[in-house]
Amino acid sequence: MIAAAPTARIGAIDALRGLVMLLMLVDHVREFFYYHAQVGDPMNLAVTAPDLAATRLSAHLCAPVFVLLTGLSASLYAGKHGHAAASRFLLTRGLLLVVLELTLVNLAWTGALLPPILYLQVIWAIGLGMIALAGLIRLPRPALAAVALAIMLGHNLLDGVVLAPGDAGYTLWSILHQRGFVALPWGVARTSYPVLAWIGVAAAGYSLGPWFALAPADRRRRLVALGAASLAGFLVLRGLNGYGDPTPWQAGATPGATVLAFLNLTKYPPSAGFLLMTLGTGLWLLALFEALPAARLAWLRVFGGAPLFFYLLHLWLLRALYHLALGLGLFIGSSGRVEAGAPAQLWLIAALVAVPLYAACRWMVGLKRRGRHPVLSYL
Numbered sequence: 001m002i003a004a005a006p007t008a009r010i011g012a013i014d015a016l017r018g019l020v021m022l023l024m025l026v027d028h029v030r031e032f033f034y035y036h037a038q039v040g041d042p043m044n045l046a047v048t049a050p051d052l053a054a055t056r057l058s059a060h061l062c063a064p065v066f067v068l069l070t071g072l073s074a075s076l077y078a079g080k081h082g083h084a085a086a087s088r089f090l091l092t093r094g095l096l097l098v099v100l101e102l103t104l105v106n107l108a109w110t111g112a113l114l115p116p117i118l119y120l121q122v123i124w125a126i127g128l129g130m131i132a133l134a135g136l137i138r139l140p141r142p143a144l145a146a147v148a149l150a151i152m153l154g155h156n157l158l159d160g161v162v163l164a165p166g167d168a169g170y171t172l173w174s175i176l177h178q179r180g181f182v183a184l185p186w187g188v189a190r191t192s193y194p195v196l197a198w199i200g201v202a203a204a205g206y207s208l209g210p211w212f213a214l215a216p217a218d219r220r221r222r223l224v225a226l227g228a229a230s231l232a233g234f235l236v237l238r239g240l241n242g243y244g245d246p247t248p249w250q251a252g253a254t255p256g257a258t259v260l261a262f263l264n265l266t267k268y269p270p271s272a273g274f275l276l277m278t279l280g281t282g283l284w285l286l287a288l289f290e291a292l293p294a295a296r297l298a299w300l301r302v303f304g305g306a307p308l309f310f311y312l313l314h315l316w317l318l319r320a321l322y323h324l325a326l327g328l329g330l331f332i333g334s335s336g337r338v339e340a341g342a343p344a345q346l347w348l349i350a351a352l353v354a355v356p357l358y359a360a361c362r363w364m365v366g367l368k369r370r371g372r373h374p375v376l377s378y379l
Contacts, residue, residue, distance in 0.1 A: 016286050017303075017307055018304030023059050026058070028315070029346045029349050060267060067125075068201050070126060074205075090130045090133050090134035094129070094130030100308075105123050111319070117187060117188055120191050123311070128199070129199045133202045154272075174194065175194065178194060196269065223286055224287045226280075227284040237273050244271060263277070318353065321353070
């Protein structure tokens, strides 16, 4: 049975999506302006300043929460249009995202249509997750929830399966679970976001759909309880320092360093501990946003109301600003690259970039509300 769903967009979902997209903006400013390149791991605490590590840590919410909300939104869509329509929408939108990752997104990051390394990142993972979810939603809701939990909490059992290039199944395994390089006719593709765990997150989001047919107070209580259970599970797993993340934590020289080490979880692919921590926080934020007056969240809902439009536009805007800074000789470091310096500058640049993005997203949200063309729903 398909749960009834509201006819209007749920403001708290758009607001939470908008928040994580702004955190993503800060992290991508770091990518462009704290060396314009696929930089080394900013969570390598041995070589990364604590303030930069904390800036990167804030962005850990982005992908898990966004993928969870993707599954949740698909469930609400199914509640209005039926499972068959939802499957078609997930399949076509997922294919679109994969194509965009291979073209416009990689072009924005690398500046080349056929780069020597094609990075398969979050848009690719979301796209494949939606394609997988298009089939999984045929399962009964309890079975789907069980599959989601089994994937999210159990995939670290597969960490010991490591294949080398040339091994049977290496390409498929690199796509599903093990980061690797896949040969292409002109170079290689880097599977930066193995998709198995993200499929589980999307399925978990879809499983939450019936809660949004409940009274708001009941829904908030459930969101808070599930978030608390998720965070408690994270604390237990991380405290035991065994299963749940391939990298154990160690006490640091200061309390702050110890906290960073404790929270420094594996994202590629996202460990069970990483997902418990980030999704638990996301569920609490969703409950909080549901309790806040709608007017206080209006600006966040603008960013979250046109997520794909925001994503494509912010990448190209950052690339343009990077080349402008390079041409004007701004933020040029000893390496000859643009370097924004202290993380506080990254947040400032992101805040300034958010202003034109807000205006553009507000225009797009208005266009989507006024328009009836089905293409607009993909943005």
